[in-house]
Amino acid sequence: MDKLKFSTYAVFSNKDNGLIGNTSTVVETEHALSNVQMQSIASDLWQPATTFLWKKNDQWHVRWFAPDQEIGLCGHGSLAAVAHLYEKGILDTEIHFQNGIISGGVENEKCYITLASIPVIDELTIENYLLDGLKIPILGHFKTSNKNIILTDSQESVRFMSPNFEILRRSPIFGYAVTAVGDDCDFVSRTLVPHVHQLEDPATGSSHAALAPFWAAKLNKTKMKAIQLSKRGGQFHLTLEGKKVKLYGEHYKLNEGKLFLH
Structure with missing residues (x-):
């Protein structure tokens, strides 16, 4: 043994x-x-x-x-x-x-x-199951090869979001990185994975491989600080280097x- x-x-x-x-x-x-x-x-x-x-x-x-x-x-x-x-x-x-x-x-x-950074593939329709499952304002829904990105209006919406995972499981989409501009950092997020036992990931490197190029384009920055607003909480310092993300x-x-x- x-x-x-x-x-x-x-x-x-x-x-x-x-x-x-x-x-x-x-x-x-x-x-x-x-x-x-x-x-x-x-x-x-x-x-x-x-x-x-x-x-x-x-x-x-x-x-x-x-x-x-x-x-x-x-x-x-x-x-x-x-x-x-x-x-x-x-x-x-x-x-x-x-x-x-x-x-x-x-x-x-x-x-x-x-x-490797994970780029947005397409902007998707904001379907009713997302509105009902997340119960927050949704400004955009973006497809990536990993988790889809959900853009909302504020850090508070991300922090106090109370997802209905039963509703989210109606879609085959594996997971979502719900994100907004941060109050004391560049951006905030939470990662939801409704089809696995964990449901929400505390601090997610793969989500930030997609969020880094997404927010770099919006903020015109290649170096950023991000906070993941899960129950445990996470902090990331990100540098976008071409098609690579350093976390x-x-x-x-x-x-x-x-x-x-x-």
Whole structure:
């Protein structure tokens, strides 16, 4: 029976301002585990994302699993992986994960990830199910290859939105990044995922890969600060570099230990 080391991090946080971020447990392994093993561990740990990290031929590999399924792109899990390597003192340059989607590193003792920006594909009709499901003013509905963007009128509308997930599940759309101009930052958002058990994600890197180019065009800025107004709260510093988005975030370790691999 093998023992695997793990550490849990909260990332995209700012505890001084009450933003405690999103959590991911990083499980570092000597080699790739099977899909069944990774899904079983993720189900037992019951984190928004369990990040599996291993090195092969001097290249780091990463995969992410929610308790119920694999995650195709997980920004906060990637930042947790970068934080894990940084905390171990083995991250002295930018790392490129083998999946080719995402990379990361450290600048001025701040961890970051870099991922491809996600552009708007089309502007969609604002359908009644959205108005009924979100119960906020909707100024625009935009399709992306990840989550759709919902533009609303104010930070207060985002903060006090009370979604009806049963209504939102009437559409097959996977998720929504609901956003508005911020009062004390460039923009705010919340990420809703009505078709999975979590329903709302606390601090979402992949949403900000879409929100960065969206707001950069509106605000005519390439460097921005964003707050995710979930119950836990998240803080992001974003830089748009061509077709790439660099997301900086604070982190802190919650626990560490060993688990048994059956």
